Amino acid sequence: MEIKGSSPTTLTVRWLDRVQSAWRLLGFSPLGLLLLVIIGLAPLFIKNDYILRLMVVCLMFGTQAMAFDLTIGFINVVNFGFAAFVGLGAYTSALLMINLGWSPWIGLIMGALVSGLLGFLLGILTLRLRGIYAAIMAWFVGLALMSLVTVNVDLTRGPLGLVVPLFFESSKQILYFYIIFPIMIGTLVILRLLTRSHYGLAFRALGGNLDAARASGINPVKYLVMNFTISCALAGLVGVFYAHYFGILTPAMMLTRSTVEILAIAYIGGRGTLWGGLLAAFLVIPVFEYLRGLLAYRWIIYGLFLIVTMVFYPGGLVGVVFWIGNLIKRLFSRPSKGP
Amino acid sequence: MQLSGLLDLVIIGLFRGGIYALMALGLALVFGVMNIAQFAHGEFYMVGAYVAFFAAAVLGVHPLLAWASALVCSFAVGVLVERTVFLPLRLRSREGWVMNAFLLTVGVSFVLQNVALAWLGPSYRGITEYWKGNISITAGLNVSADRMASFVAVIVTIAALWLFLQRTRIGRAIRAVAQDERGATLVGISLGRIHTLTFGVSTALAGLAGAVLLPMTQAYPNVGFKPMVLSWYVVMLVGMGSISGAVVGGFIIGILESFSYYYLGGGWQDVVVLGVLILILLFRPSGLFGAEVKGIWER
Secondary structure: OOOOOOOHHHHHHHHHHHHHHHHHHHOOOHHHHHHHHHHHHHHHHOOOHHHHHHHHHHHHHHHHHHHHHHHHHHHOOOOOOHHHHHHHHHHHHHHHHHHHOOOHHHHHHHHHHHHHHHHHHHHHHHOOEOHHHHHHHHHHHHHHHHHHHHHOHHHHOHHHOEEOOOOOOOOOHHHHHHHHHHHHHHHHHHHHHHHHOHHHHHHHHHHHOHHHHHHOOOOHHHHHHHHHHHHHHHHHHHHHHHHHHHOEEOHHHHOHHHHHHHHHHHHHHOOOOOHHHHHHHHHHHHHHHHOHHHHHHHHHHHHHHHHHHHHHOOOHHHHHHHHHHHHHHHHHHHHHHOO | OOHHHHHHHHHHHHHHHHHHHHHHHHHHHHHHHHOOOOOOHHHHHHHHHHHHHHHHHHHOOOHHHHHHHHHHHHHHHHHHHHHHHHHHHHHHOOOOHHHHHHHHHHHHHHHHHHHHHHHHOOOOEOOOOOOOOEEEEEOOEEEEHHHHHHHHHHHHHHHHHHHHHHHOHHHHHHHHHHHOHHHHHHOOOOHHHHHHHHHHHHHHHHHHHHHHOHHHHOEOOOOOHHHHHHHHHHHHHHOOOOHHHHHHHHHHHHHHHHHHHHHHOOOOHHHHHHHHHHHHHHHOOOOOOOOOOOEOOOO
């Protein structure tokens, strides 16, 4: 085959091969795929706007948790200014739309680009040092962004809040669902492909033991900055959706609190698993929505969950899921193994 | 601007900076000895402020006694937190201790802050003054007696801590652990006790800061955030874990803050300090006083 040279079909075959190998790399389990399809088709059957709204919010938090997990779960650096990067994307798109009349669809790209660029610069500056420096500096950058937004009252209306036009004239939730759902799927696919390729190996190596990773020839700064930039760009992307979905932006969205909320969701889901954050978002947010009495204690609960999962159960929800899966497998395999 | 005005700004900066120095000292100590980047420092400030409020305003004790009770209570809370949260993590953690411990302090911070919110409510509790009167320093500048007293308290505490670290056996043990944990264990220092003590001392410093500043900042659940951010600026400025640098850095940040407040107005001070920090990280990543910081490239 090789000697004959390229026949007209090889190109398509190669293309198919590539798709196939990418699919294998993605490695979705049938159950996970089924769940994603169910979530994706749900709005066609659920006509209740309230539930759809809840689902949109869950998807939004889930996507953020996945983007956050890329840094904390793989390279072991906390992006402690995550909420500010979300806010930066949101304000970028909102200001472009209000002042220059740019469409929010271009805003999606611009928001991601601007957040990614800031993440890149910050990464170049701080990721040369040990991880904790990057975490604290990201936090400072977040605080500075927040005070910039608060101080520039004539541009952003400061704490009064900036009113942003929505994506569509109508506020039917199904329309917004089908914006955030592809964003979520795209994030999941990109991050899965990235982290299961050799890049992911490099990330994990750097997160685990930096010196050992360096000794085996991984350029730390390159991979760390790449990881950080992608995470920040995704944060900006979700931020743009936030802006044109809720229609109002205040500097309060950039508070450290918001970062900690994402952090808690990512950790409850299971660190370094990506889809754990999504799972946790779909559990945690409806629980707080239905048990409104708990809302006052929300931060105590988040804090306690953070402490407990970190100290006693680092596997998170995903760990529980795998544990149940293994239990079921053992239950079903026992009769065949028997004497 | 006249020279006396400039001098006033510097003096105001020094007064502000004293508190940052005290807080940053605690941060540097706990990072230097235990490798914990403490995010819950502000919550111990809050504990100190509340204890001082209840002692001074409700029980009506002497201010010095109120300060002492704040010191003791925040020390006790710190010891409790170390024993219940950080000790288990240290026993279990294998890799990535610094980042995990940092996130753990974030959890602790949220729990403490919101327990205070749920328990004591969001209202501001404060006293108007510990001592009456003003003290004039320069022609145009009057400082309230409380600010003067807080400044004196800060200086005395820093001096006492320095003596403690340099002259006593326990202080030497703390410094030994900061230099080399394994070596310290080999010569018979009990790591667990030193860690608990260090954490307690660090939180006691934050609590004292909260207590002496009670007339200026009041006590409410979120009160510790601003001082904590500023003390983190200090620690990043001078290099993490540099204990003597933290004191100098506290005064530098205080002066920087008072100048940026005067010339640019409120709100810009975060941006100004961040700019300075970025410059320092660009040209001198180990901070002003070059405590030992590991970059990625060097061992």
